[in-house]
Amino acid sequence: MAPTERSFARRTLLIGAAALTGTALPAGTAHAAGAAPWPRRFPLPDGFRPEGIAIGRAPYAYFGSLANGDVYRASLATGRGAVVARGLGAGHPSVGLRVGRRGRLFVAGGESGEIRVVDARTGETEQVYATGTTFVNDVVLTPDAAWFTDSFAPVLHRVALDRHGRPGALRTVTLGGDWEQGPDFTANGIERTPDGSALLLVNAFANGGGLMRVDPGTGLARAVGLGPARLPNGDGLLLLGRTLYAVQQWQNAVDVFRLDAAGTRGTAVTRVTDPRFRIPTTVAAWGDRLYLPNARFDVDPPRPDTEYDAVVVDQV
Structure with a gap:
């Protein structure tokens, strides 16, 4: 095991705590006294086709476009926003994304097979990695790496990060153990375990859909015990x-689980639904709120004038 992998658990715990400190505010502090309430819904550009959302250390949400890879930034205080980074065009979508240090956005490039690093401050694409696979879907950041799922291949893509958060070499980790690769979309969302020792991946195929706990050094996957709960549309x-x-997504719901520290077991707590959900795909937090883009996958084919939005619900 490489030194960077040995330090994965300890350093992930540290950065995870710092990230939560940077983005989570006490309940009721979402806006200053006397100011207009922060919106609980705000529009995104017509035809944008949002999928991923990321919120960093400031109250702004970044959304990626499936249409052309653009990145749109919206103020959580006002709901107003603008495109801050132009994509590479049709066939180069922006799917999952996360905000790293110094305003770097790590972007999963969907069917392009790309991983992109974008400077959200200047809009420039700093780096493009070609994975050689078919659908790079989602991403999570740890102290040492950016980890990306691939929906049609039993692999994870790892982009090394130095101590300043700058991206380095790309390598691929093959998934094994309990991992089952389905004939369609299989891997989707990705997170870390609460103790930072491993990664959590949605596997929409195995056992009717659920979570896998993956050792980042070996790729060994083990099913997370969720009782009767399933994530077929996770x-x-x-x-x-x-x-x-x-x-x-297709259930228009967010399922909430309480995990053990190692991420080996989870207990279903509740299901969050909202009449404003129109096939939400991803979720990010600020203060005591959750922000979700509505992907509207039921609009087929999507049109340039299709309306899109993001909605806000309370944390559990």
């Missing part, structure tokens, strides 16, 4: 402490 994951939010 998409984005969000871990806050030991609470895991799992978006079930």
Whole structure:
């Protein structure tokens, strides 16, 4: 095991705590006294086709476009926003994304097979990695790496990060153990375990859909015990402490689990639904709120004038 892998658990715990400190505010502090309430729904550009969302250390949400790879930034305080990074065009979507240090966005490139690193401050694409696979779907950041799922191949893609968060070499980790690769979309959302010792992946195929706990050094996967709960439409994951939010897109729901520290078992807590959900895909947090883009996959084919939005619900 490489030195970077040995330090995975300890350093992930440290950065995870710092990230939560940077983005989580006490309940009721979402806006200043006397100011207008922060919106609980805001529009995204027509025809944008959002899928991923990321929120960093400031109250702004970044959304990736399936249409052309653009990245849109919206103020959580006002709901207003603009495209801050132009994509590479049709066939180069932005699917899952996360905010790293110094405003770097790590972007999963979907069917392009690309991983992109974008400077959200300048809009420039700093680096493009070609994975050689067919659908790079979602991403999570740890102190040493950016980890990407691939929906049509039993692999994870790892982009090394130095101590300043700058991206380095790309390598592929093959998934084994309990991993079962289905004939269609299989891997989707990705997170870390509460203790930082491993990764959690949605596997929408195995045993009717659920979670896998993956050793980042070996790729060995073990099914997470969730009792009778299943994630057949599992998409984005969000871990806050030991609470895991799992978006079930076509069910228009977010399932909430309480995990043990190692991420080997989980207990279903509740299911969050909302009449404003229109096939949400991913979720990010700020303060005591959860933000979800509505992907509207039921609009087929999507049109340039199709309306899209993001909605806000309370954390459990």
